[in-house]
Amino acid sequence: MPSHPDGIRAPQIAADQMPSHVAVIMDGNGRWAEQRGLPRHEGHRAGIAAVYEMVYGALEIGLRHLTVYMFSTENWKRGTEEITTILGATQRELDEGPLRDMNVRQRWSGRPDKLPEDLVHSLRREEHRTRTRTGLTLTTCINYGGRDEITRTAAALAQAAREGEVDPHLLGEDDFARHLPHPDMPDVDLLWRTGNEQRTSNFLPWHAAYAELYFTPGYWPDNDRSDLWQAITEYSRRQRRHGAVPTPLTSPEN
Template sequence: ADRMPSHVAVIMDGNGRWAEERGLPRREGHRAGAAAAREMVYGALEIGLRHLTLYTFSTENWKRDPEEITTILKGIQREVDEETIRDLDVRQRWSGRPDELPEDLVQTLLSRERRTRTRSGLTLTLCINYGGRDEITRAAAALAQAAREGEVDPHLLGEDDFARHLPCPEMPDVDLLWRTGSEQRTSNFLPWHTAYAELYFTPGYWPDMDRRDLWQAITEYSRRQRRRGGVGAPLTSTENHQPSPHARPDPRH
């Protein structure tokens, strides 16, 4: 338990490819991906994870076919409308720009934030119409405005000052960034928060994932040493003195 991450962020990749390999329309992949996301919420609650952030729709996703974009956004709207996790101890958050998103979706997301803000279990953040560089640009603009109004001294700025001007200042740093679907890049996802995150890439497509895969990712995290620029803990005696494969067995055992 003392090696549990506090915050896991997930790039849920492979929905479309999962469907195409099965001869299905891509929309079926997104539907299956939504079911996998619900499964991860249950898995996170079961293991006691504090924060789970899901990359749901990026600012770059607007480059896709309009029909697929409509399918994705309608699927997100359906998920938040159905409130499948309504009775769970989950605080729901949204990170992203409202621009271009359907107004009904924006209002529903804001309503879920207000209604669940006092819950103390899992904090689930959906990144919808989110871009990491956009987030940093917006924070820089807010900080410049604050400096112009005399609220901050530009010569005394620190990381905490910048973090307070991010669109979601309450979001903690990410401990583990997990991406499915074989790709090994972070794709403009939470660049500020993942500066020291452990990276974990798996080949399976997102719709095939279930809570056991989340637990496996967390298990892998627990085996790693997080140095953050310092020196790691020394190896234990058992790690330093592994028996030789050719050593004779101890007759006392």
């Protein structure tokens, strides 16, 4: 794994202050390109390098789960060339990229509908090939929508109730979670969005219900692993209460 170009090292974060799961909305690829007089699709090519940087940074700091929003169900409204570039670049990286030989478990979240068959095959192949890896779990959301995920989960739960597997009068959150596409995906601790936008855009609404939100102005291709470390450092300074009353600070003894 290559080191940071400037020799920067990952900060030391106490285990009880480390997030388990960071999710990233990688916004600003197109605007990054336009700012440089390039076609929008060139920004997505540059954005792939930033994804690698985040994976390297996650491995260095010991993050267990990283989920990236690559292509949403709403992104089909974009231009054909931009869509083709995003999906084509993803295909090439799955087939030839540097993550293939690293201790990274790769997973895909999203719908196969509309996606090229070769891409779906590569996504499923890498899921199977890397399933026993014990390092970082990298989940790539492609043709993903949060409401769509919840709708499909509700349909699966309704089918389970119809077949007598669950009692609809006794349903709880755990029953719902077991029918999600990835029932073992942990809740998101930190949701980070780049590109100077401050919304969650239908990304992981179930998992991110209690996530700390972190927004930064820079466009995605301008970020590297040090920005991930800064996000995690910011997270470590926040007090997570989940609805509980904060523990009062005690005065030191004189």
